[in-house]
Amino acid sequence: MFPVLAFLVGLPVLAAIAIVLIPKSRSELLLPVAFGLSLLPLAVAGYMVWTFDTAGGFQWVESIIWMERLRIGWTVGVDGISLFLVALTAFLFPISILASAKISDRLRGYLVSLFILETGVLGVFIALDLVLFFVFFEIVLIPMFFMIGIWGSSNRKYAAIKFFVYTAFGSAFLLASIIALAVNAGPVLQTVSFQWNDLAQVPMTSAAQTWLFFGFAIAFAIKVPLFPLHTWLPDAHTEAPTAGSVLLAGVLLKMGTYGFIRFNLTLFPEATVKYGKWLALVAVIGIVYAALVATVQPDIKRLVAYSSVSHLGFIVLGTFALTLSSVQGGLIQMVNHGLSTGALFLLIGMIYERTHTRKIADYGGLASTMPIFSGFFLLAVFASIGLPGLNGFIGEFMVLIGSWQTFPVLTVVAASGVVLSAIYVLWAYERVFTGPPGKANKDLEDLNSREIAILVPIAVLIVFLGVYPKPVLDRMENDVNAVISRIEQSTNYERPTFDLEGRLTVDVGVPEQGESPSGEGSE
């Protein structure tokens, strides 16, 4: 069988090599070639989405053990949980390259960084070997560090180092936990193994689960980031170049939320049931806190960065609420947030190229001078605050409805996010776009065709996923169910049933809620 995933991850590496090989005299070819090459992984991802078997389970699995003794190797596969993160990654890179047309300084290195970054992120989402996962997880840091540190704005050095040190700090916990996990499972498996599949079979003591759960959780919580570990993100976002911000929000943060589902939920079910509420609590604090902080940010990019922290809180809440709707909602929210926030950062980049300011106070009246720009911005804004019909609603709604039964109080608090997000977003929109245009903004040019071309694919997906998310949800459903079922099998956790379960006199259109206790409390 053709190694689809090795090919997928290898393509960006080959692209990076091709970029290096382009002679200096032909540097005008750099961008077009890079863009063309970046479409290849997208094509592969598209093929995968198209042919994915909705029955679920890992597909296109490749396993080559390099070190038999430690069972470390190239084990990769894609299931319903990672499929759309892979697709999102492959989708956002060509867009990021197009959005980098104004980069002139050391363009070659910039593009190479981008491709290495793509390899790293794709690797993270497909790795089923924990060492491999860790290596990819770390590879991502390096190009992003450079993107912020070299191609960033004025305070880039500080932001880059903060980003690097903060996440590397988390990685230390991750690495230690991975190794301890493998070592701990050694006696049962009769060998040390870093294979996700092996480790997922091994029952663990409560104590071991607790330690390892938190070890993984710290690394992922920094990556997401969860309150109060979030302060690296606004700095990184503000300083990063547009493509850096798009990719950071779009896919890098998802490495954390993905990690929670792939590792914490599956490997440490007991600890998940026991301590999940604490992560949900932190997530919900983050939803409200970051929304409040976003409201008064004077810098539009920082505002969007804080809104990211707020929105990602919903994902983590849903993940640990452990119902089909909540986890699935969280998962699709990862994709949706990547699209809407990605679009926002692209738009901010476009206006920054014109005005060289990110201060909200410097704008005003853009809706009359730049109607197309403001139309796209409004679409992205309403997608991000979860307007029905646009993609953001699907995830938020599923998370909220699904999480209530597990965490009623937390979910109510989280739901206040729908009010707060409307406040910070619409207030910002009002200040930037409405009113009479000031002197500085009178002669701004509206989006050109390249910029429109960048935004249209995202806009189409934003609407499509909001109206008809079924193709995505179908591909996720069985694997999400499997994750929750595993937890039910290995702990005393049971998915909540609804109050009138078994008592409904008229049974129409009731969704499956796992196995329902039959006849219980019937009248």
Added chain:
Amino acid sequence: MIDFIWLVIALPLFGAVGLLFFGKRIGEPNSGRIGSALVVLSFFIALVAALPAFAGTLEPENVLLFEWLPALGVNVSLLWDPLSAMMTLIVTGVGALIHIYGTGYMHGDSRFPRFFTYLNLFIASMLILVLGDSFATMFVGWELVGLSSYLLISFWFEKPSAAAAGKKAFIVNRIGDFGFLIGLMIIFATFGSLSYSTVFANANILETGGATVTAITLLLLVGAVGKSAQLPLSVWLPDAMEGPTPVSALIHAATMVTAGVYMIARSAALFSIAPVSSGVVATVGALTALFAAVVAIGQRDIKRVLAYSTISQLGYMFMAVGATAYVAGVFHLMTHAFFKALLFLGAGAVIHGMHGEQDMWKMGGLRKKMPITFVTMLVAWMAISGIPPFAGFWSKDEILAITYGKGGAWVVLWAIGIVTAGLTAFYMSRLMFLTFWGKPRWDDGLEPHESPRSMTLPLAVLAVFAAGAGLINTPFRLSLEHFLDPVFEVIKVAHPPEGSTPWILAGVSVLVALGGIAYAYRRYIKRALPVEEGPRWDFLEEGFGVDELYGRTIVLPGKAVAESAAFTADARGIDGLVNGVGGAVKKLADAATRLQTGQVRSYGTGMFLGTVALILWLLVRGGAF
């Protein structure tokens, strides 16, 4: 057999999308004509689909369009029953008239096509709201009408006040939606479904007056209060008058703001077994009706009178559905849609003819300049004042009679309703007298004129309905009640008391209304015009300072909290800690900077080697070897 009903939504949606992209090319007036034609078409399709309902043979039918959120069992699916049919006819019927009116009113506006894009979007959204067959689809429509409302209120966004009003409307509505959303969570946790069929068919399992159903209904009420601008969330509607007048007529009078009433009527199966919640609904309605009617008296701006009047009339509808008189509530919703749309469009014609003037104190004597507008508004004036046989009389009186008939504390609500009726007649007479009677008070050089045919025609049509629509549900002939029978079949719907009581009550309310008109006549016509200025009138005009109260108690403290979170807790507290801890790290990092070679290779190698070394070290320590 009404599979084609999706067309009712699809046509205006198609219009919205088409005009969004090609509106500019199509231009004025064709974009307006296309937008209007699509809604007219929608109306006739709905009419055909509703024919069985008029014959009393309509079986409620669900039409599945596509699956949406399988995990929640939610599909995009429509419900065609007499209630949704009636709402659809109101929305598309009044909507079509207002579209046509808009082609005249918006003439010459630089974004004429965009206006019809948004109006079509609104019609489609509102139809999703009333046609969806689950709470989820209702919520979808609910939010989408909020979007259209936002876009249309701030249609003239260059004006800061218009932009602020749109934002305010959306945010205040979202406060209501917060409650709605929690209500949905509990509904799902209780019934395992959000679809009407499952929830309503099984509602009777819940204990009557129990905590669950009370909680659900109160939370739904929070949503309804936001959308229908009831106390304490009424503050957004007067500001919403910043939008073009056709918008005020369609969205902020006839249709969208009645969504709260529709929601409660639709959820009658739940509200009718939640007496506490129903009492709260009626009380909120009565207090809002009175409050807004009082405030309406103090308005100088003709549109703001009508805005407060709308809030007040919606209060009546809340009283009705709170009294479990769902048919009466929906009846008033319908008659109000006609006469209030008429009033707004009439006011729009006045403003149009006065070249943008909205202050009634700068009008006067317009009845000769604008005869058609004047005559049609006369009808609406009679209708809202509750003078028989105009439409408002029948619907308002049914509400009052039922409220009175419930006895006990409900009589207090009835009394509030009667007082409000008197105030209504008074403020509406004030509006009419100041605008159409007396001596001209407008600025020199202003030439008031009658509006073009595209505007007066809708006025005439609405006037017919404002005059006659009440006759579909009189004590002599309860057609509407029979029409809606299939919807409220199993629900206990309150009815007016038997015997002579309703007639006496009707007599009382007509007398009160005539009293209001007579007093206004004395005050504004018989004598020299009074001076309505000074701090007390200002206070009244500002709606008793509710806005300022919210500003001081919620907005400002909220902003202070946000600021201290952002600039103290986050910047200094959390990030300060991070930087503090990082102080040492930073030194290290600075040292590391000197090691920078700028070569990706060396970093990669270093990273990889470091990783491998660490792994080996831990493995050895872990005893793997």
